[in-house]
Amino acid sequence: MGVGPDQQVPENGSNGLASEGVPPLRRIVVDHEVAPIRVADGYGVAGDNGQVAEETFLLPEDQAPSHWFEERMRTESLSVAFGSKTAVNEVSLPVNSGQVLALIGPSGCGKTTLLRSLNKLVDLTPTAVRSGRILIDNQDIDLFDDTQLRRRVGMLFQQPNPFPMNIFDNIAYGLRERGSKRPRKKELEPLVVDALERAGLWDEVSDNLDHPALSLSGGQQQRLCIARSLAVLPEVLLLDEPCSALDPISTAIIEETVVGLKDEMAIVIVTHNLQQAERVADQVAFMYLGDLVEYGAAEQVFNAPMAERTKDYVRGDFG
Amino acid sequence: MDQQYLGVFDESKDPSKKADPTNQRVELMLGALASLILVFILGMVIFVFLKGLPSFTGNGVSWFGSGGNVDEQLANIFNSPAEPKDYVYELHAFPLLWSTFLISFIAVAISTVVSVFAAIFIVEFAPRRLELFLEPVVKLLAAIPSVIYGLIGILVLVPWINNNLITEEMRASVAYVIQLDGSSVMAGVIILTIMIMPIMIAIVTDSLRQVPRMWSEGALALGVNRYRALTTVSLRAIRPAIVAAAVLASARALGEAIMLAMVTGSIGFAPNPFDGFLFFLEPSRPLGATIIDGAEGLSVEPFGQTLYAFAAILIISTAFLSFAGWAARRSLARYSIGSAK
Amino acid sequence: MSSVTTKRRKAAVRQSRRNAGPSKKIKAKGIWSIGDRIGVVAAWVAGLLLCTIAASITLFMGWKGIQYVTWDVISSSPEASLEQSKVGGFLDPIIGTLLLTLLGGLIATPVGVSVALWLTEYGRPSPLARFVEAGVEVIAGTPSIVLAIFGLLIYQQGVMSPFSFTADGGEVFGRSFFAAGAAMSLIALPFVVGGTREGLNSIPKHIREASYALGKDKASTIRRVLLPSARRGIATGSTLGIARIAGDTAIVVVLLGASLQIAPEGNIPGIDVLRGTGSTLTSYVFQNSPAGEGNAPEKAYAAAFVLLMIVIVLNLVVSRLTKKGQHVWG
Numbered sequence: 001m002g003v004g005p006d007q008q009v010p011e012n013g014s015n016g017l018a019s020e021g022v023p024p025l026r027r028i029v030v031d032h033e034v035a036p037i038r039v040a041d042g043y044g045v046a047g048d049n050g051q052v053a054e055e056t057f058l059l060p061e062d063q064a065p066s067h068w069f070e071e072r073m074r075t076e077s078l079s080v081a082f083g084s085k086t087a088v089n090e091v092s093l094p095v096n097s098g099q100v101l102a103l104i105g106p107s108g109c110g111k112t113t114l115l116r117s118l119n120k121l122v123d124l125t126p127t128a129v130r131s132g133r134i135l136i137d138n139q140d141i142d143l144f145d146d147t148q149l150r151r152r153v154g155m156l157f158q159q160p161n162p163f164p165m166n167i168f169d170n171i172a173y174g175l176r177e178r179g180s181k182r183p184r185k186k187e188l189e190p191l192v193v194d195a196l197e198r199a200g201l202w203d204e205v206s207d208n209l210d211h212p213a214l215s216l217s218g219g220q221q222q223r224l225c226i227a228r229s230l231a232v233l234p235e236v237l238l239l240d241e242p243c244s245a246l247d248p249i250s251t252a253i254i255e256e257t258v259v260g261l262k263d264e265m266a267i268v269i270v271t272h273n274l275q276q277a278e279r280v281a282d283q284v285a286f287m288y289l290g291d292l293v294e295y296g297a298a299e300q301v302f303n304a305p306m307a308e309r310t311k312d313y314v315r316g317d318f319g
Numbered sequence: 320m321d322q323q324y325l326g327v328f329d330e331s332k333d334p335s336k337k338a339d340p341t342n343q344r345v346e347l348m349l350g351a352l353a354s355l356i357l358v359f360i361l362g363m364v365i366f367v368f369l370k371g372l373p374s375f376t377g378n379g380v381s382w383f384g385s386g387g388n389v390d391e392q393l394a395n396i397f398n399s400p401a402e403p404k405d406y407v408y409e410l411h412a413f414p415l416l417w418s419t420f421l422i423s424f425i426a427v428a429i430s431t432v433v434s435v436f437a438a439i440f441i442v443e444f445a446p447r448r449l450e451l452f453l454e455p456v457v458k459l460l461a462a463i464p465s466v467i468y469g470l471i472g473i474l475v476l477v478p479w480i481n482n483n484l485i486t487e488e489m490r491a492s493v494a495y496v497i498q499l500d501g502s503s504v505m506a507g508v509i510i511l512t513i514m515i516m517p518i519m520i521a522i523v524t525d526s527l528r529q530v531p532r533m534w535s536e537g538a539l540a541l542g543v544n545r546y547r548a549l550t551t552v553s554l555r556a557i558r559p560a561i562v563a564a565a566v567l568a569s570a571r572a573l574g575e576a577i578m579l580a581m582v583t584g585s586i587g588f589a590p591n592p593f594d595g596f597l598f599f600l601e602p603s604r605p606l607g608a609t610i611i612d613g614a615e616g617l618s619v620e621p622f623g624q625t626l627y628a629f630a631a632i633l634i635i636s637t638a639f640l641s642f643a644g645w646a647a648r649r650s651l652a653r654y655s656i657g658s659a660k
Numbered sequence: 661m662s663s664v665t666t667k668r669r670k671a672a673v674r675q676s677r678r679n680a681g682p683s684k685k686i687k688a689k690g691i692w693s694i695g696d697r698i699g700v701v702a703a704w705v706a707g708l709l710l711c712t713i714a715a716s717i718t719l720f721m722g723w724k725g726i727q728y729v730t731w732d733v734i735s736s737s738p739e740a741s742l743e744q745s746k747v748g749g750f751l752d753p754i755i756g757t758l759l760l761t762l763l764g765g766l767i768a769t770p771v772g773v774s775v776a777l778w779l780t781e782y783g784r785p786s787p788l789a790r791f792v793e794a795g796v797e798v799i800a801g802t803p804s805i806v807l808a809i810f811g812l813l814i815y816q817q818g819v820m821s822p823f824s825f826t827a828d829g830g831e832v833f834g835r836s837f838f839a840a841g842a843a844m845s846l847i848a849l850p851f852v853v854g855g856t857r858e859g860l861n862s863i864p865k866h867i868r869e870a871s872y873a874l875g876k877d878k879a880s881t882i883r884r885v886l887l888p889s890a891r892r893g894i895a896t897g898s899t900l901g902i903a904r905i906a907g908d909t910a911i912v913v914v915l916l917g918a919s920l921q922i923a924p925e926g927n928i929p930g931i932d933v934l935r936g937t938g939s940t941l942t943s944y945v946f947q948n949s950p951a952g953e954g955n956a957p958e959k960a961y962a963a964a965f966v967l968l969m970i971v972i973v974l975n976l977v978v979s980r981l982t983k984k985g986q987h988v989w990g
Contacts, residue, residue: 121540126447147691151542161533164556174541177551180693225537232541345879349778354788356775356795363802363810370813433706436699440707444700449711455979456714462975463717464907466942467964471720473950474957513713520710546696546703567801574803577909577942581951607805607910614914617812627813630806637801 067282069098072236072266073118073153078132080113080122087113089290090132095236097266100259102281102298104271106313110290111270115238118268119153120146136236151178153236154229158244160221162213162228167205170213170224171195174232191231199227200257219250226257237261239269243276255280274314278302286310364634371628373621377408382628385413389587393613397622406621414589415629419605421590422504422579423572426511431565433512434519435554441520442527443549457524461517469581472510477501477582480600489597497602502584505599510582511575515568522567526560527553559648566644570637576607585612606633725965728958734966738920738944750963752921753944756837757906757970759933760916760940763841764848764905769898771845772852773887779853780860781882800850808914811843815915824925824935833917836925837934840915847908848901855900859893860886896981903974906967909942916943941967 073095080088088110095101095118103111116122117130120141134141141149151174162170171192176182192209196202201223205216213224222242229237239258243251258267259280271277277284277298284301286294286309294301294310305311375382392410399407441453481501490499530553538548554561584602587609592598604612606629616622692700736749775792783789799807815823816834824836863886871881887894917923917937924932939947941963946952948960 119540121536124536124539145691146539147542147544149542150540154542155540157533157537157540159533161531161537163534163537163552173538173551174543177538177541177543177547179691180695229541342878345882346778346782346784349774349782350784350788352771353775353778353792356792356799360795360798363806366813367806367810433709436703436706437710439699440703440710444703445707449707453707453710453714457710458979459972459975460714460717462903462907462971464909464942464967464971466907466909466945467721467968469951470945470949470960470964471717474960475720516710544691544696546692546700550699570801570803574805576803576805577913577946581946581949607803610805610809611910611913614809615918617809617914618816627809630809633803633806637803638798641798641801 067098069096069282071095072097073134073136075114075118076133076135078114078117078130078134080110080117080131081129082125083127086290088117091287091290091292093285093292093295095266095268096283097235098263099282100262100267100269100280101283101285102269102271102277103285103287104274104277104313105287105293107272108289109287111285111287112240114287115155115240115268115270118236118238119150119155121150121155151232152234153238154232154234155238156222156225156229156240156242158241160218160225160245162216162221162224164212164214166210167213167216167224168192168209171228171231174228178232192227195227195231198230198257198261199223200253201227217250219246219253222246222250222254223257226254230261234265236266236268239267241270241272244272251276274302274316286313288313367627367634368631371624371626371631373406374408374410374625374628377406378410382410382412383416384411385589386411389414393587393609393622393625396625397613397616397619399619399621403620408621408625410625412629414587415604415606415609416632417589418504418583418587418603419573419607422507422511422583422603422605423569425508426515426572427565427569429508430512430516430519430568431561434516434564435523435561437516437520438523438527439546439549439554441524443545454524457517457520461521465514465575465578466581468510468514469578472506472578472582473502476506476509477503480506485600489600493594493597493601497586497588499600499602500584501600502582502602503600504583504590504603507579507583507603507605508599510578511572514575514578515571518571519564519568522560522564523557526557530556559651562644562647562651566640566647569640573636573640574607574633575605576611579605580608580611583608721961721965721968724961725968728962729965730962733959733962738939750941750944750959750966753939753941753963754966755922756912756916756938756940757942757967759837759938760841760844760912761902761905763837763934764844765898765902767842767845768848768852768901769894772849772897772901773856773894775849776853776856776860777882777887780857781878781886796850796853799846803910804847804908805910805914807843807846808911811839811911811915815839815842822935835915835917835937837916837936837938840911841934843911843915844905844908847904847911848898851901851904852894852897855893855895855897856890857893859890859896862893863889892981896978899974899978899981903971903978906970906974907942909946912940912943913946916940918943918947920944920947941970 071094075091075093077090077092078088079086079090091110091114093101093114103114105111113122118134122128122130123146136144136149136152163173165173168188172185172188175188175191193202196205201220204220205211205224213221216224222245226242242258243254246254255276258269261267262282269277269280281298284294284296284298285292286301286305286307288309294305294307296306300306301310302314305314389410389412395407396410399405441450441457445453478501480503481499484505485499485501493499527549534552534556535548538552539545543551583604585604585608586602587604588602590598590601590603594601610626610629613622613626617626733749734754735751737751738748738753775796779789779792812834814820815836815838816832818832820834820839821832823838824833867885867889868881871885872878876884916939918939919937920939922933922938923936925936926932944963945960945967948956948963950957
């Protein structure tokens with residue numbers, strides 16, 4: 001039933017396993033310092049120096065978890081207050097690649113604040129006070145410059161916000177505006193195309209990359225923003241209610257894209273739509289008035305929640 | 320118009336659309352008054368041009384050229400014999416035009432650059448207290464009357480330039496043409512720049528603050544440093560506003576008469592760029608200042624007509640500027656948000 | 661309250677720095693390019709330049725003002741004397757400034773409000789409305805010296821002689837408070853129009869609807885409901901316009917005659933002052949500087965200081981008016 005250790009895994013990601021997929025092999029080229037992805041034995045595909053392994057080692061089915069994961073970031077007793085009002089209260093959560101973490105909870109529960117503290121965007125508010133620790137690859141994020149951190153942790157906003165430029169310039173923006181040397185257009189083209197493909201937008205815009213980005217539809221704009229964030233090859237992608245302003249079809253496309261991305265990076269999505277959380281999430285964190293009430297696997301939180309409040313919320317009693 | 324919402328009512332019962340004599344009368348009166356504005360402007364343009372026409376026709380194209388001493392020519396015009404057919408019109412106004420253009424252009428150029436950077440400072444880098452302090456200060460600077468700028472210029476800057484920047488050999492080298500006493504192009508440019516900066520700073524900072532936060536946050540979230548984010552996204556988005564500010568400042572600069580009359584000297588002299596640094600220290604007199612200087616002679620016929628000719632040039636240039644600014648704003652608006660005024 | 665927050669923030673930052681261990685920040689490569697650094701430096705330079713200029717102008721004028729402004733000088737009239745710098749004050753110019761700003765404002769406000777009303781409440785046909793809007797902008801952009809000499813052109817016509825005086829040769833002098841006041845109203849007009857329009861536009865629709873629902877027609881709605889509510893905008897516009905009038909010199913030099921003292925003309929009290937000539941603080945400063953007669957810089961500084969105070973007070977009034985926040989419409 002399982003795949004033995006001496007069998008090659010095909011390049012294009014199709015495999016003989018019944019239910020789960022092996023992540024398609026990718027060669028990732030980065031120019032910033034990244035801790036090599038070290039994985040515990042038996043999981044994953046990357047080796048010590050970021051090289052891509054030719055073989056996969058897989059445990060027999062009854063011991064394999066449903067999907068591999070690796071911790072990218074975590075918070076330790078994170079608290080965020082704006083002036084005297086506490087928005088996030090002592091929250092400790094892991095953020096893992098290979099998984100989609102959904103933050104759910106009623107309005108004002110602090111989930112967006114938590115999300116925005118992961119890429120230090122919350123520090124832009126003058127009244128914000130952050131205490132506790134946030135770690136990325138086991139290093140405190142305060143050791144990094146804000147800008148450095150945000151190259152590794154990308155964010156998508158509720159309202160699609162493409163810049164008032166053409167499509168190509170939008171995607172290439174993050175790649176151009178870093179450091180002194182401005183890459184030539186020739187160098188950027190393959191990266192832009194790659195980002196558009198991964199975001200699922202390439203087919204629709206391939207022949208008019210120099211059209212203004214603002215002329216796209218809402219769903220396309222949001223996928224453009226995804227592509228824009230992907231172009232800088234982040235390790236973590238934060239999504240702040242990305243589909244709340246979009247129609248159902250665009251929402252479905254984006255959800256599919258997001259799930260497809262989870263093997264390359266850690267994904268955290270804030271959503272107030274419980275159905276969406278059920279569709280995309282692997283892990284769910286339920287927050288209420290700044291406290292982390294429950295955290296666990298999606299099936300467990302939605303079908304057999306442990307806390308009373310979680311039960312009420314998931315059943316739709318409030319929120 | 321606020322009339323659209325009245326669709327809620329039955330049109331035939333709409334009180335504001337009643338063919339009621341009172342309402343019609345009121346509307347007609349107000350409309351007439353408003354149209355008076357257009358009549359006024361048209362009248363102003365036409366009359367000023369008509370009054371200044373003899374000066375143009377009396378000289379033809381050479382009105383714009385150079386040749387001879389402008390001040391002498393103006394004096395001759397002023398001293399014309401009393402008979403209309405004997406009026407002297409000869410004028411080669413190039414030194415005045417050159418002076419006007421030169422001083423305004425340099426001042427606006429410097430002011431644009433400095434104002435944009437100052438706006439960047441206020442919006443992004445200034446400590447909170449300083450930022451709160453600077454806002455009213457900039458508004459105040461914009462409100463200071465030009466005669467006070469002129470006063471400070473003529474009592475402080477001009478003597479300083481005279482004593483510290485003008486050497487004896489400089490004086491000697493141009494002594495056969497003009498006296499150097501500190502009233503100069505440089506003084507005019509410096510004070511004019513200081514005068515128009517506050518307006519530009521106010522417009523640019525207001526526009527920067529109006530750039531939707533989602534763009535600036537989006538740029539930051541991509542890992543771009545805040546200076547880069549500001550310049551590549553926000554500044555780019557407010558280009559029409561920057562153009563509008565520059566046009567506004569240019570119109571102000573061109574029309575500035577009093578302050579420049581006080582600090583640039585009363586000599587209609589065209590500074591020679593080939594004089595090197597000396598060029599900036601030479602006196603000059605732009606159009607507006609010339610009109611002010613000659614204001615008493617407005618009723619003396621050919622002289623008055625010459626002054627009106629100057630005014631006509633000023634009207635054309637400010638109108639041209641407004642149009643150029645409007646056209647530039649329209650073409651940039653495709654990729655940007657609107658401009659503030 | 662903000663200092664408590666700042667303290668807490670600083671404490672939290674210090675704590676998190678401590679928690680981060682022997683924290684040497686990881687060196688950030690490639691974040692700030694050379695161009696960026698130069699740009700940041702330029703921004704700081706520009707900002708500090710701005711502060712320096714503002715500070716020096718303020719301090720300088722303040723110092724000169726303290727030096728030269730005395731009660732004497734404010735309350736006595738200028739005297740025609742060879743010893744200008746020793747004798748006399750500038751009471752007449754002060755009165756002149758007040759008179760002109762009042763006159764200009766009184767003419768500009770009704771006209772400006774009417775134009776603004778027409779633009780917002782009627783505005784038909786709409787090409788006409790756009791032209792009128794553009795026209796107001798053209799007036800705003802016209803140099804005041806041009807407005808001044810055009811004013812002279814008008815007021816020197818025979819029909820305008822009741823507004824100034826006619827010299828013996830039959831020539832209408834054309835320079836008087838009337839003439840200058842009329843020209844000044846053009847300076848204030850764009851401000852009044854702008855302020856009124858803002859005031860009118862900020863009135864929510866339901867107020868208008870309520871008035872019509874009560875059966876009032878448009879004219880009385882405007883009179884009874886809209887104008888009173890737009891009071892603040894009108895006041896802001898007028899005050900801004902008046903502040904500009906107070907600071908203008910070109911129109912005064914051309915259209916007010918150059919008499920140091922107020923020289924009334926004719927024998928109707930009140931109107932005679934308006935028909936006569938005079939001077940204002942702005943022309944007084946100009947005349948007493950080296951650009952004019954020039955031998956009274958002390959007086960010039962003193963007058964400039966008083967002028968500056970007037971302008972500052974007017975602008976403060978405007979700030980109070982606009983800061984008071986939006987009227988709560990309930």
